[in-house]
Amino acid sequence: MSGEDRPRGISPTAVEGAPGLWRVDLQRHDLSIPGREVVQTRVEFTPDSPPFTHFHPGEEIICVLQGSLEYTIEGQPTVVCHAGDALTVPYGVHHRARNVGDDIAVELATYVVEKGKPLLTRVE
Template sequence: MIQFHGQFTALQRTLIAAALSISVLAETATAQTGDQKESIAKTTAGNWQSGLHRTDLVAHDLTGTNQQVIQVLVDFDAGVAAPKHSHPGVEVAYVIKGTIEYTVEGQKPRVLKAGESLYIPPGLPHVAKNIGKDVSSELATYIVEKGKPLVKPEK
């Protein structure tokens, strides 16, 4: 189950959870190569809902702009991947512990270990997967447009 704590409203929490759920449904319904579809289904549909834990830390408007900064702690159980998604702004992912593979559309997959970070440009679909044997954690910092859902499911 996705866990929410912190300054997000109940509506924001519901929208984030709904967006991630829709992503899984869209992913399993989309035509892909057999091996790719089977791999995604095993990784996401089987365990992401119970193996991905979010703790919302900060949500604050950036003065004089139509943007806000949001910071989230994400814990991934071993083998768990977040469904393919994008954000309406930039994401900076910093691995706190463990090993996470990031697959950003148009780029080669990158494996990051504790202490390493990655910049993800606005709107680029991506997947983050814990490829370690223990829980991995990332600190995700977003600078996004106000009023838009934080997570957009991608096919």
């Protein structure tokens, strides 16, 4: 991914073990709910980024900002979301996303999670 593919001033970090997947943590704050925090992240998917199944210790609220992403969420039909579409992944539910377009796809992921737990756990 070249620097021209992302907004100025944003330096994504590669997701370990997931080539073509880049994350930019935008904010992390404690919530008024004891033991919970909100984490907001911009996630960029290259067209060749392989999907991987994972889950979070809380809800994930997603808004697709650019491109088209296919979401497979355990117990739900697979859905393709385009720029402007939103969806929610329930607490602890296994899911994966993949870019179904020819260019970079971007989502804004907002996590409302248990504080002190890993934000993402891969399922092998």
